[in-house]
Amino acid sequence: MAEDVFRIVGTTQGAFKVERVVAEGGFGVVYRAYHEAFRAPVALKCLKVPETLPEQLRAQFLDKFREEAELLFRLSAAIPAVVRPLHHDVISAATGVFVPFIALEWLEGGTLANHIASRAARGAPPLSPVEVIRLLTPVARALEAAHHFPGPSGPTCVVHRDLKPANIFLAQIHGAEVVKILDFGIARARDAATVMAGQTATTSGGLSTAFTPAYGAPEQWAPKRFGKTGPWTDVWGLAVTAVEALAGREIIAGDHVAMMGTVLDEKRRPTPRSEGILVPDVLEAAFRRALAVDPRERFRDIGAFWDEVEQALGLPRSAPPIAVPSRSHAPPAARSRPSAFPAPPPPPRATRAPDLLQSPGLTAPAPLAATRELDLPERGGRLPPHSMPTEPVVPLALDWSPPAPAPFARPSYAPSRMPPSMMERAPARPSLSTAELMAMFALPVRLAGAGVVITLLDLAAASLLFDGRRIGVGPIGLFHVAVGLVVLGIGIAVFRLFSSDR
Incomplete structure (x- = not known):
């Protein structure tokens, strides 16, 4: 049973009569109250x-x-799947502590985590792929929006960063089941207060985290190696949530070291087939890309990921609740090598944005940076390894990063993990289109074709008109000219192929 740590049950706080404790976690306490x-x-x-937060x-x-609360209000007004805030203020607790709170719509029902656990407890089979995808479609499209x-001043990128079954609520509203996303935000507010108070917090394992470990993406476990969080982080969270619903159990478990090892193991990804779930090849490939260790090898857009998932199962394509900028229906990784598409910038000095609300869970604060996207080096540049600001910036960091991040070079790896010769990698070249290939090889093909035609004419003339004698001038015959044209065509083709910037 959750504890009433603020001792407000039975009291009236403004228009709210506090009735009971609902849940408690590392970030806060949720109460049921009567408005x-x-x-x-x-x-x-x-x-x-x-x-210790100074007055x-x-x-x-x-x-x-x-x-934070105002942005959450605008989100929920435009996106029905986001839980709706009603009020925010500060509670005058009997203990005299400083207690900011936000009032949210009350939902009857249970979380997806509870639904998965209850099915397993009564021996029911896990949800089928079609059931899981239909259930999570409102979540995917809400995140896309x-x-x-x-x-x-233009599109704003609001990232959840703690997507998990416990943050997806299956609400019963007027007799219908409605899916709601919980916790777009309060976690970063608490983290900001901790930074302002000059405190730090770590988990029992000694790791400082600002996410739920079982659902943390590689860039959350190792930001110095993989860069900052962003939309690609929500792609990871949604994919892990879907696989967990398919498996009917938690798929990343153990202590913190074990969970981090599972997340960062490039040889075994937590895809459906890795968890013993039979799915079509196309669906497995989509999840493998969504759960890639390197964020740049993941889908750059959560809508593109969900498009592939729906297509793999033969489901009609769904749409986000608001208009979003047009994008490719297939991620660039499907058409070229992974590093060819825009990737998240390197970690130092990158914005650590707030998640709007975050649910109770195993969490601890992390330093915050500036509210808007900071200046980053030119394309292909690298930031110095210790350029994270030493002085914490007080404001809560709304992530104003553009939805489609610009391409940058691979973040530098620690010298102990990778030899210096491999630390600077040029971006991989995307494959060429059919039209580009035709333009590149048009002249070589014509030269080689001319050589073949000349050879045929020479053979025909020799057999029909000159009694087997070849046409030529001195030692140089027409056949030699034909061979020279073929060799020249091949040489030009090879040169263009390997010297092309594409």
Whole structure:
């Protein structure tokens, strides 16, 4: 049973009469309360803010917390699958602690995690691929919309970063099951307060994390190696959630070292077939790409990932709840080598954006950087290894990164893991289109063809007109000219192929 750590059960906080504790986690406590003005139940999510937060910084923190709540309100207004906020304020707890909270719509039902566990407990088989994809389609399209959300100065990329079955709620609304995404955000608010208070927190295993370990992407486990988080992180979270629903159990488990080893193991990815689930080849390939260790080998767009999944199962293509910029229906990785498409920038000085609400879970704060995308080196450049700001920036970091990140060189790897000769890799060249190939080899083909035609004419003339004698001038015959044209054509083709910038 969750504990009433703030001692507010039975009290009235503004318009909210607090009834009972619903859940508690590392980030906060969720209460059920009664909204006396609306005469309806609501969920109060209260943050565990460090008591050492100085008084002069609380107002500054609340301003940033308000920005989080306002963005969440705009998200939920445009995207029905995002849980709706109703109010935000500060509770006057009996203990005298500083307790920011946000009131959310009350949902009847249970999380996807509970649904998976209950099916396993009663011996029911896991959900089928079609059932899982149909169930998660509102989540995928909601995330696609959030990654391209209209902002005051253009599209804004709002990333969840902690997608998991516990953050997907199967609500019963007017007799229908409606899927809702929980926790687009409060976790980073709590992290900001911790940074402002000058504190750090680590898990029991000594690892500092700001994510749920069983669902953390490689770039969350090893940001110095794989770069910052972004839409590709939600691709990972959605893929792991789908595989877990297909398997009917948690697929990444153990202590922190074991989970990190599973996530970063390039030889075995947690795809459906790796978990003993029979799926079509095309579907397995889509999940393998979505669960790639290197973020640049993953789908750059969660909508593109879901398009392939639906197509693999023969389902009609769904659409996001709002208009998003046009994109390729297949990820660039399907047409070229992985590093050929835009990739997340290297980790240092990259924006660590807030997740709007984050659910109770095994989490701890991480340093925050600036609110908007910071200046990065020119394409192909690398940042110095220790360029992360030493002074924490106070504002909550809304991720204003553009939805489609620009291509950068592979983040530098630690010298102990990779020899220096391999640390600078030129981007792989994408494969050429049919039209480009035809243009490149048009002249070589004509030369070689001319040589073949001349050879045939020479043979025909020699046999029909000159009694077997070849046409020529001195020692040089027409046949030699033909061979020279063929060799010249082949030489030009090889030269163009290996000297092309493409």
